[in-house]
Amino acid sequence: MKRTKDAAGNSGKESAKNHNGKESGRKKYLLRLYVTGQTPRSVKSVENLKRFCEQHLKGQYDMEVIDIYQQPALASENQIIAAPTLIKSLPLPLRRLVGDFSNADRVLVGLDLKIA
């Protein structure tokens, strides 16, 4: 299993610590992004998501990028149909966000950060 724990994830953790003091009880976001190799759409989605998280969830998210071309079994395991798909497994409820995150408003709704 190839986990792409990138810089954003690390910095996120750090910032989460920082934020803990200020905003106590802030939820931790567990995010997994399933992409298909290095296609333009994959690259774009990773970029978009990173930007979004830094903007809205700084310090309180854990992000993982999974390439289903290399790990097809994970696609089945996690019921991936569309690509790219982001699964927010925590906090509950579980959400699936499909698309390249170009519509930030929808991402906010999808992550329950904003009431639709």
Next chain:
Amino acid sequence: MKRLDKSPTGIVGFDEVTNGGVPKGRPTIVCGGPGCGKTMFALEFLVRGATDFNEPGVLMTFEETSEEMSKNVASLGFDLQKLAAKKKLVLEYVRIEPSEIQETGEYDLEGLFIRMQHAVKSVGAKRVVLDTLEAIFSGFSNTGMLRAEIRRLFRWLKDHGLTTVVTAEKGEGTLTRYGLEEYVSDCVIFLDHRVTDQISTRRMRVVKYRGSSHVADEVPFLIDERGFSVLPSSSMKLNHEVSSERISSGVKDLDEMLEGKGFYRGSSILISGTAGTGKSSMAAHFAQETCRNGERCLYIALEESPAQAMRNMRSIGVDLEKHVRKGLMRFEAWRPTQSGLEMHLLQIHKLVEQHKPSTVIIDPLTSLMTGGRDQLHSMLMRLIDYLKMQQITGFFTALTTGRNKEIEETDVGISSLIDTWIFARDVELNGERNRCLHVLKSRGMANSNQIREFVMSKEGIHLLPVYVGNGTMLTGSARISQEARERAENLQRQQTAEEQQRVLSGKRKALEAQIAALRLEYAQEETRATLVKQQDARRERELSEDMLQMESFRSGARRGKIGGRNGKVEVEHGS
């Protein structure tokens, strides 16, 4: 040009209807309303492929989980988990939960493609089932993208030579709700499940089959504990082989009415009549005869349970149980109201295929008439054709309700399909009901035109000649009494004749005596007459001798000259 390659589904009857199965390496759409059996069709296609044709498969479900699916088909004897464990099948459940999904921009269905690819590769699949692909329309709103992706998916399946069955829900006035048939243009199969008079019938139609001939009619099918089966349509040609072999009906007297040889093998026989005219008994005799010759018999009872039927038959000396135990005879019974006509006939087809009988008995055929008469006619034609093709003799009984000539006419509908039609009726007379039987028609033989009385006893069935005399037909005790009366009359007549004979011979004797007396009298007269004649002659002689003597006395000297002309001589000499 190369013919279209086909992939046999292994589904009973379907491969015949489509001349070989579904197009090989291409997608086929199976559509219909809810509960029409499309999933069952798809599954059997996959399971048969894995078990019978060594073609592993991928089952991609969108609505039911793999566990649910396995459970659903376990009742049909399909063990999906076992097949999966043997690497013959991949169960891939694609869960779509619209409430969880949020669209945030551009996407495609590459996830689905990867899963499909992975599944196909893992077992080297040759067959794919997508059940029900359209469910993805509920999870995603970008239909333009979905359509493009579906098109791409089918392209991919074709490119990889995967024989695919896609199930789709029927739409309002369209074959499928989302117009999937637009992408799958090779073969479209429509399944229908309708209920008429509380009885359900399932029908199948091949709407389209590019590059292949197929049966375009609606064909009935059945889903039961052995899976999906399609009733093969009747052949358009009447070219089945005919046998001139004769087989006994099991009733000696009936054989006599049929040139003394019985039925033709592979012919269809109908015995119709009102209730209690001995139709079933006749059928039982025929069944027994079949088994006695070491042949197999399939007995379908639609009114009695096997145990009851066999008990009843024992009372007329027919022991069918023995043959059932030996496996020659197969007794099947079910309620005619259980299902529609097609179902009955399909069931019969399947039983015939399993048991391989040389004789099929359906008792009574009229119980199948739950649908219209037209339907019965066409279905019966199929059944009879099917039996004839396989040289199986069909023996059917039919219950008629009326009690006069009209009966014969109302059954004309099926009569044209029947080779030998025996008509049983009861005759009511003098407070009795007696059974009578005659052969209404029998193709290809000089059958008897007699009406025979039908008597059942512990020894079985016997046919008696009915009394036909004095312009009436008598049966039962009326016949017996009439016969007794006749015997008495005969005796009397005989006695009178003897008496007359005696008188006559007496008379002759008297006459002869008289003749003898007369003869005697005549003889006496005759002797007397000769006597007189003799006396006369003697007297004359004596007289002439006397005269001669007298002459000689007179002439003395000329003694020597004794002659006739004595007088003259005398005169000459004297002068």
